[in-house]
Amino acid sequence: MDKENLTLLTDFYELTMMQGYFKNDSNDTVIFDVFYRTNPSGSGYAICAGLDQVIDYIKNIHFSNEDIEYLRSLRMFEEDFLTYLSGFRFTGDIYGVPEGTVIFPMEPLIKVIAPIMEAQLVETAILNIINHQSLIATKASRVCYAAKGDTVMEFGLRRAQGPDAGTYGARAAVIGGCIGTSNVLAAKAFDIPALGTHAHSWIMSFEDELTAFREYADLYPGNATLLVDTYDTLRSGVPNAIKVFSELREAGKMPKKYGIRLDSGDLAYLSKKARKMLDAAGFPEASIVASSDLDEYLIDSLKTQGAAIDSWGVGTNLITSKDCPAFGGVYKLAAIKKDGKYIPKIKLSENPWKITNPGNKTIYRIYEKESGKVKADLIAMADEKYSEENPLKIFDPLATWKKTYLKAGTYTLREILVPVFKAGTCVYTSPSVMEIREYCRKELDTLWDETRRLVNPHDVYVDLSNELYQLKNQLLDNINGNNQI
Template structure:
């Protein structure tokens, strides 16, 4: 993204709609919400990620002469519209939930307030950026949870769906809690830790395994993790690693950041046997790391079996979110500004599928925390101008199953507004934290979730409720549409 012009990273219909608005002289200010409908991976929450790349995209949004020439060559666009594109700039407002936040279905991760042509153009790029990184961050959060405090390394570059997916997937994985990545370009771009050992080919290129280990240890005495399963893990690999560790210690090298890596076989059995051998040789602080098509379920199972593994390298299943390859975020019109009154007119999208009916209007999200334990009680989607006081009782209800109500007593909860200003009048007013700062923030965010919400199977869903005013507007619009349908 630092070198490519991404202005044409859009679906064709965004541009054809833009031309339609241009020729009909439609310039209304509108509100679009970017949100998703279901948590990925069967999770009880998602992790928001990708905002920094959205900011970069918006800042650089310009149609070059090459872009204009290409569009002219399609034979679909008229010269007055192409002339307009030459001076195109985003001049609107954007609000977003900060990266690393835990988020839930149907609440806007990002809100755009802009002239309709500008808001329309940026839809595709916003979705592809947020959808991908939020998906990988959510998957990585599950893997990190399964590791129960052990370090998780992101090892997926060679299996990612292309370079960008590998680079930005690594970024998202670190945000969600991974301790580092094998991806050197990601390390350079985002200043995140890069780590790695060696491949089986290193062992095979030497006359024997011992010589390969010894040579590697001489090169990297302070980061000596040896891959022990090239030939025979327990009869050859671990004994040769112990032989090299003994030689290092005897030569006066203070062993640190050292150990072995397992990449095949029964990882539980192999790790326990290897642990016994290392401990018997006096290397009880040697790390045993593991890779080999790991995911959260296998790691959780290995931990339950008592595997002697304390470091995990996770590749394919995390960088591709193999069991859930799409996030499903959407971008929907929520309101149009009435220039005469200066008020936004709510808009709603209907569907035969209840889950696809949108929430209308200019909205904000209030997160409700338990004052005592700081855990999330619910999220409340309400209108931008609504005010609530923490000293007053708060009655919330499920917008679909309205008989499900909860009264939260005043003084027992705190409120936090989740959407923060990112662009105002086309100018960026937000400074993105570093990836490692976002990682620390994400760790704190995950601590606000109840354990029941974090379980892998059938997690408890955090309620995302509508305020009374917003619910009434939505209901009136639905009733109005129903009356028009009968007319």
């Protein structure tokens, strides 16, 4: 994708707050955390995606002359502040969870450490990017899990909420496990496979279905997948596809890949009937591709019914995450630097799980050494150090009586927040999308099956270190003590 100047992709109040900080000569360094509170689509996990676009955004952030003129025309901003904006660049630090990483609620996915005017400006765009791509990557991982090893193709561009959602959504879907996309722009921009066959209109543009199949197979000898449900799937479409395959075989022109696609009707019944017909005609290698408003639940049901489908084209329900159209990531202040020391900040709520975690934090992922599976995540203060050679006690921060004791040598640790920007300079190199996809596959393999199941999954515990827990409770006690009636 061509790099865009997304500097004005921000909520208006970010700019009004920036001017307020500017006028009050208040530009202390702060820490903001990006996190989410609930896994989307009833999942037991989520997939982090979008970091590469965040990097592009931060690298290219600047106010053009046209931007300054537009802001001046609003008659809300004073000239000294506009002069400041004209020379704006990001000078802070950013830490992030690498794309394709399995993530859980409440842990910081992005940590921004910067002067408050800079940190405030970048809030909206970071949330926009991370929320969308993490949502679609998570949905794709669920769809691919339901497919149980069958290939899944992203086919949703025409139903996406606009060109950007379709293109970056395709990127995220491949990260989540799809083998490629029908979106040619996304395929070109992110070097991912472009996939597709033909539409019903191709069949209808010829005098008959058989001629349409013959012409398509002749034109694309490397991959002849024929759409068989334009007229009558079992009486016309599949028999005509078999006739074309037979002609190709007799002529010694058998395609490397060939098969049929079903786009309507009872996919379980039709696929099983079609499979028998193809096998009886001597084409057991012919693939059967299915599309038609699929999602993880329908695919799981079709698999349970023994549908003879090898590959799935998933569109609307994937690219829009139809059952859960928003990820819910938030951006909250965690600390302000005063006199060289970070002062932790906390946001209260009537809902305990909405109370934020204060201070400068990091995340440790704890794995069971024997299986390599995720045991829990531990949110700790950034300067805390842990050793696998020591025993570790973790506990539920809301139900503190729930404790787990890990013996030394029975677990491994990995810190999953990594430096992305230091003093405004990018220090992180993003892998290719296909490399991220492979990394994501390995990440998903670290989850227990109980966490990956589609309905009522087992939750992975996200615990707080004792130091962070004590800090949080101290701040709560201080606030409650100052609010006595």
